[in-house]
Amino acid sequence: MTPKGTQPGSPAAPVGESAKVLRQAMSGLSGPQATGWTGTVDGGAAPAKGAKVLILGAGVAGLTAAYELSRCGYQVTVLEAQNRVGGRNRTARNGDELYELDGKGGVTRTHTCAFDDGLYLNLGPGRIPYHHRRVLRYCRDFGVELEPYVMETTANRVRPPEAKVAWPNRRVANDTRGHLAALLAETLVGLDAFTGEVRDLLRVFGALDANGKYKGSTRSGYLDRPEIEEWPVPAPPLSFEDLVNSHFWKARFYQPVDYLWQATMFQPVGGMDHIVKALAREAKRAGARFVLGAEVRSVEIADIAADATVTVTYRKDDEEFSARARHCVSNIPFPVLRDLSLENFSDEFEDALDNVEFEETCKVGWQANRRFWEGDVDSPCGDDDGIYGGISWTGHNITQLWYPSNDYFSDKGTLTGAYNFQKAAEHLGGLPPQKRLDLARKGAIELHPEFADKELVPDDKGVSIAWHKVPYQLGGWAAWDPGKEEHKKAYKQLLKPEGGDAFFVTGDQISPLPGWQEGAMMSAHYVMQQILGVMPLAAPEEVAVPDSVALTQGLY
DSSP, X not given: OOOTTOOTTSOOSSOOHHHHHHHHHHTTXXXXXXXXXXXXXXXXXXXXXXOEEEEEOOBHHHHHHHHHHHHTTOEEXXXXXXXXXXXXXXXXXXXXXXXXXXXXXXXXXXXXXXXXXTOOEESSOOOEETTOHHHXXXXXXXXXXXXXXXXXXXXXXXXXXXXXXXXXXXHHHHHHHHHHHHHXXXXXXXXXXXXXXXXXXXXXXXXXXXXXOOOOOGGGOBSSOOOSSSOOOBOOXXXXXXXXXXXXXXXXXXXXGSGGGOSOEEEETTOTHHHHHHHHHHHHHTTXXXXXXXXXXXXXXXXOGGGOOEEEEEEXXXXXXXXXXXXEEEOSOHHHHTTSEEESOOHHHHHHHHTXXXXXXXXXXXXXSSOTTTOXXXXXXXXXXXXXXXXXXXXXXXXXXXXXXXXXXXSOEEEEEEEEEHHHHHHHHTSOHHHHHHHHHHHHHHHXXXXXOTTTSOGGGOEEEEGGGSTTTOSSSBOOOTXXXXXXXXXHHHTSOBTTTTEEEOSGGGSSSTTSHHHHHHHHHHHHHHHHXXXXXXXXXXXXXXXXXXXXXXXX
């Protein structure tokens, strides 16, 4: 079953350049290359063409592996515990039912989505960076239509932790820049040519006057709208003291300039789940078989070192079944996987599972019966926020409010009314569904008073999800911390298969991009090439653990 001349755990020869780059990326040693396409995922002729492969979980990585391995001639069966594919890639539409663990060992329905037909909200992944080449490649190849996702506009709002009002993004950004430029200009005393150039740079950078002072700028907007009769007056600058005392930068204000969120970003037209639907469709066309509603109970690696096989037992429709395969690829989240019965797995593997927790995270979705944030385009003097996409930030528990980047100027729309993490998510997720909506509404009112109108933004068309309470998920993403030595050990351990080349783990949970679909696809490509014999089975000597907080929340 192994390529001639190689042994499990040894590198296959020769290893192509794209495989080397992928290996470096998966071990966290390639920096920005971790988010770029590394070339073909084909490994030539499959060393065990026709062999059976079991894939546990139909998340993005599981679907990617199912498609690629089926294309290479393997007999692939995907076991998925839920009655849908996609894992955390989930788009809520009218009639969709959401379920969570009730804390008593049971599962309860939290919401039935009541959005109007045609409206939707992405409860999991919501955007695709331009440098996530794998995701973009599959979208192109599978005909998934994309449109721009707007991460930031200058009309978006920020209500910092210590502020009593919401400010437009443009005022916070440009007034802060102006004040800092003026302070720096005051320190320049040299009369040489270079210092003169720095003064001129600061003048343009901060919109300073001829005396190096900041007195406001049209960059921050106007007090009133431009009229033919009278040229408008620029908005007076926010004071530097108010800006500093507000702690606006602690409300993730600068996240959009971090590399992962820089323009241009994309989203699938009609919902993010079009990606997983396309992956599942193409995997089936390539020969993969799907079993939905199949809850995996145990995994056993045969105690035959030379030709390891895997037996999986699962429950479906109150009956128990077993399946056996040459290879098994697990896309099951680590908090779920470690609670299964695992036979003939190494102690090091089980210790690694125990050392990795998943992040708590929540989202709230609203339907608004009028897109009030865009304003009334028919009235030159109406209440016109002029917000078309982007995110408003707040020190409230909801953390952020996303405006739709699609269907501009239509009558209705959906908004992401909360997306939070850690303690904020623990608190929000611990509330009953209606209390979650009540709390999210209070936070939204601080940004837009219109949220107080329950006819405009009705409760019965609101939804929430606490991913750390969703069955078969139990979290948003692996909470890797590069400062923990046990995480470095666990990450290295989970990169290599168990039972020689019998059992592999995959997903963004074991990638340099936790929380991102690109990381899930990268991990699937890595495992696929290990199975094909292109990629070494042994983990690299040196690994770098990803910083999950920085990569998912933009914090420093």
